[in-house]
Amino acid sequence: MNLRVWLLLLGAVAIMSFAAMVLVVVPAALLTEVKPSPGLEPYTASEASGRGVYIREGCMYCHSQQVRDTTITTDEARGWGRPSVPGDYVYDAPHQLGTMRTGPDLMNVGARLPDRRWQLLHLYQPRAVVPWSIMPSFPYLFEVKAQAGPDDEVVTVPPAWAPESGVVVAGPEAVALVDYLLSLDHTQPLAPTEATPRAR
Template sequence: MNRVSLIALGVLATVIASLFGLVLIPNFQLESMGPRSIQQPDGSTAVYPAELDSYLEAPGREVYRDLGCVYCHSQQVRPEGFGADIERGWGARRSVPRDYVLQSPPFMGTMRTGPDLANIADRQPSQEWHYLHLYDPRITSPGSVMPSFKFLFDTTVGEAPRAPLGFPMIPLPETYVDEPTWIVPTERGRALIAYLGTLRQPFEMEEVQ
């Protein structure tokens, strides 16, 4: 057997080993993994992870994808010793595969220009905070480099508008405007905040060692 044949066999073996090690075996290990029932301290049972509702949360996930949020925010809490995520309060534990079993695709992120969002719903439970932050991040986070998304809101100056049923009506801070100004999110803005309200990894998992 000449050298070319040996090189070709080596390349083929490398490709096959990579296919099994990086694709087929992990897929086999995770294929049977799904949501699990968890007993809570008050005696009630929660299913984790929960499916997104089709009314606002799932469409909001598509808005998150459409606006490119995944390019500046990750959704993965790294374990201790591999960064300061837990020290920063971005999560109480590291993320595990079960956290993502209902996500297709999971938005793990590509970089962290902004903070990790895996537990943003617990860190910032106030919807009003999220709406103001989305409208102009400098309102809630001075010095933020995040772009504003004012196009996701209808703005009214002066008398408070009548918001559609189910849509919040939020006054802008007096320190931000010269006269009373109100914002009402569009359907896409409301859906995006609903999706952010689902981002939490609250339960201890046996996969965390």
């Protein structure tokens, strides 16, 4: 009797090991050779901490970071950049590829929307710049001060959204998050061999 149970459990483990071999171990071995895409730099300290804020606030649940293959989607025609390749992600752990586009793809948001002031205001109150937006506002990443200090990044808020008195100043986390968003630029063209890495 117990032999049957052991056979069942062994078979179960064997099948799962096979799948893990095919989809985890072999790819891990193959993907060690991936080189960073041209122009891709490691994150600076501020960008890395901004990435932490991006992860913490769950931006991934509405924004993807992958431009899909042009043969099946129109991502590129929408102006979101060239299709993404493994080399674009070598400095990312954990990945933030995402599964949802309630908001637009952010793979190249730094190239598409490079204005810091726009980004800060958009985080403080998305509807101040994009009236139809349903993105959450993140006022808790900002401070309202009576007067801005010398090193403060002031956010120019339209009167409809501005606090009754004082100025809105970006907190350190908002600054880091914008640094991270502006670093998202994977628009440099790939060398011809790298352009089709998935043919390997």
